[in-house]
Amino acid sequence: MAKTKVSPLETFSKGFVKENPVLRLVLGTCPALAVSNTMVSAIGMGIATIMVLVMTNTIISALKKVIPSKVRIPAYIVIISTMVTVVQMLVKAFLPVIYDALGVYLPLITVNCIILGRAESFASKNSVALSILDGLGMGIGFLAALFSISLIREFVGGGTILSGIQSLLPFLSGSSFNGVDVASAVSQYTALEPIKIFILPAGGFMVFGFLMALVNRINHKKGKPSVELGCGSCKACDKEAK
Amino acid sequence: MQKLKGILLPTLSLLMICLVCAGLLAFTNGFTKEYIEKAEKEQILNMLSSVIESDRFSEQKEYSTGRGEPYPYYDAFDKDGNRIGRVLITSTNGYGGILRLVTGIDAEGKVTGLKILELHETPGLGSKVNSESFLNQFKGISRELILSKAGNTGASLGQVGLIDAISGATVSSGAVSSCVNTALEVNALIEKGAN
Amino acid sequence: MKTYIALLVMGILTQNFVLSRFLGICPFLGVSRQTNTAVGMGLAVTGVMTLAAIISHPFNVLLNNMGLEYLQTTVFILIIASLVQILEVFIKRYIKALYSAFGIYLPLITTNCAVLGIVIINAQEAYTFPQSIVSALGAGLGFLLAIFMFSIVRSKINEAHVPPSFRGMPITLIAASIVSLSFMGFTGIAQGLGLA
Known part of the structure; x- marks a missing residue:
């Protein structure tokens, strides 16, 4: 392992592009596909994940000398699931519509490979400050990926952008802005209709696949290898001979 | 040790x-x-x-017909405390899953409004039942609904009781009608039981 | 009241766990390269899901009765993690043949959306004990069907000419999207068969 000191800025920013959890490391694919059919639920999921990621990274880093290595994984699991439940309760209390929209995927943040992965590979070995930055960076990268996927899916599949934003930002409920409905506006002039498949699960796979191909293209141009299924610490990956 | x-x-x-x-x-x-x-x-x-105009609603009550699950409903009151209507939640099987509907019925037994709570119909086809144009057909109806597939008859001619199904989404349209029918029936039963 | 057949049909066809609900993507994408490993994984997942559903149901009832619903997620994941650990040790020791076939998949199943997902869904839908078992069985068999079909699709892809950017993950995902689309054809089945 290289002993070079990684700057805090780099710790923070690597989660955006270089080591984007969804598009480069291929972690957290379940929620990325499931809640990206609308932008509002994608953003909600992203923010919830950021919260959990930062909280767990902080706690695990702070307790890294206290948690015995033997019970490391169970301890992480307990801490992560506790944080997820806390976030769950907060979302249910203050953003109930988002809570319904995220459904079963909100508690499933617990098994999101990103969180356990960062805890095991970074937070348990670095300072609290750096761990917070790492968590934030990875979380924002996750949010960005979800945002991109959902932008495409919602706009092409439904013709709207940010539909239902009032459920995410309650202070908007006074105004009449609840997302932009481009389809209805456009339908007066053209016969263009949204391509419904994009909102369906099939569309989710497809958009994700095309985005990955794009990432591969960029990778190849830079001389880097293609993306492969990640989650080494998650152990949920291809163990067969390639 | x-x-x-x-x-x-x-x-x-x-x-x-x-x-x-x-x-x-x-x-x-x-x-x-x-x-x-x-x-x-x-x-x-x-x-x-969203389905009935009222100043106050009761707590959730349930009406049991002795068969199957009981039907949840809420009484609606005006500011003087008079009962001006009732809101019932009914459900049935649609094409792709359960369809749950909220129906508002006034004191004369006429439908005041509908809201779909749970919908698993085919997107772009059966899901069209969740549109104002389809749901508004039910307003004012007080007797049993009949689904019409012919397109230009029935509700579009203002005949109360006849509902235009959405072409290509007969099952989904039928599911909504069936829910409203059940709501009307149960409402009548509750009225009878109350008197 | 969902009948058992309806639950099975839902889990396998109309709301296929992987292709409609996006649960269990990691093993689905990761272990579907060869048919025999795919089937092995599918069976292992089905087994673990059903066992997890059986064990977690009484705990769920207990938590609800004590008003401690918020401990659900934590309790469930701990049950699953322990279950998989115990299973691995047990199978390794006593049913060696089974271990050589499925053993390697067990660690992959712990932090898996599919198992925790079905347990949480069972709790959210407040299924009875038999309903929970059938729901888990249906979900697992749905996963098995999906991963089996998909492994065959992938073996065909291997023989096709794929553009460089698309090789590996991307074409796999696009193939998955087409398989998911084909499953949409099952939508009206429950209604058509007159199931509750």
Whole structure:
């Protein structure tokens, strides 16, 4: 392992592009596909994940000398699931519509490979400050990926952008802005209709696949290898001979 | 003895972590409980107000026909406390899954409004039943609904009781009609039982 | 009240766990390269899901009765993690043949959306004990069907000419999207068969 000191800025920013959890490391694919059919639920999921990621990274880093290595994984699991439940309760209390929209995927943040992965590979070995930055960076990268996927899916599949934003930002409920409905506006002039498949699960796979191909293209141009299924610490990956 | 220590210490620290986490959860639960209840009440109020105009709603009641699940409903009152209507929640099987509907019925037994709560129909086809143009057909109806597939008859000619199905979505349209029919029936039964 | 057949049909066809609900993507994408490993994984997941559903149901009832619903997620994941650990040790020791076939998949199943997902869904839908078992069985068999079909699709892809950017993950995902689309054809089945 290289002993070079990684700057805090780099710790923070690597989660955006270089080591984007969804598009480069291929972690957290379940929620990325499931809640990206609308932008509002994608953003909600992203923010919830950021919260959990930062909280767990902080706690695990702070307790890294206290948690015995033997019970490391169970301890992480307990801490992560506790944080997820806390976030769950907060979302249910203050953003109930988002809570319904995220459904079963909100508690499933617990098994999101990103969180356990960062805890095991970074937070348990670095300072609290750096761990917070790492968590934030990875979380924002996750949010960005979800945002991109959902932008495409919602706009092409439904013709709207940010539909239902009032459920995410309650202070908007006074105004009449609840997302932009481009389809209805456009339908007066053209016969263009949204391509419904994009909102369906099939569309989710497809958009994700095309985005990955794009990432591969960029990778190849830079001389880097293609993306492969990640989650080494998650152990949920291809163990067969390639 | 060493071995015991090797097991005891990790187990104890794990236990400590579990206890602290459980405490944190209990605290958060206590803190958010009232907000959650408030949010739930508001959601229900929004749902009820969207199908009938009323100043006050009762708590959720249930009507049991002795067969199957009981039907939840809410009484609607004006500011003087007179019962001006009722909101019923009925459900049936649609094409792709359960279809749950909220129906507002006034004191004369006429439908005041509909709101779909749960929809699993084919997107772009059966899901079109969740449109104002389709749901508005049901307003004012007080007797049993008949689904018409012919397109230009029935509701579009203003005949109360006849509902235009959405072409290509007969099952979904039928599911909504069936829910409303059930709501009307149950409403009548509740009225009979109350008198 | 969902009948058992309806639950099975839902889990396998109309709301296929992987292709409609996006649960269990990691093993689905990761272990579907060869048919025999795919089937092995599918069976292992089905087994673990059903066992997890059986064990977690009484705990869920207990938590609800004590008003401690918020401990659900934590309790469930701990049950699953312990279950998989115990299973691995047990199978390794006593049913060696089974271990050589499925053993390597077990660690992959712990932090898996599919198992925790079905347990949480069972709790959210407040299924009775038999309903929970059938729901888990249906979900697992749905996963098995999906991963089996998909492994065959992938073996065909291997023989096709794929553009460089698309090789590996991307074409796999696009193939998955087409398989998911084909499953949409099952939508009206429950209604058509007159199931509750």
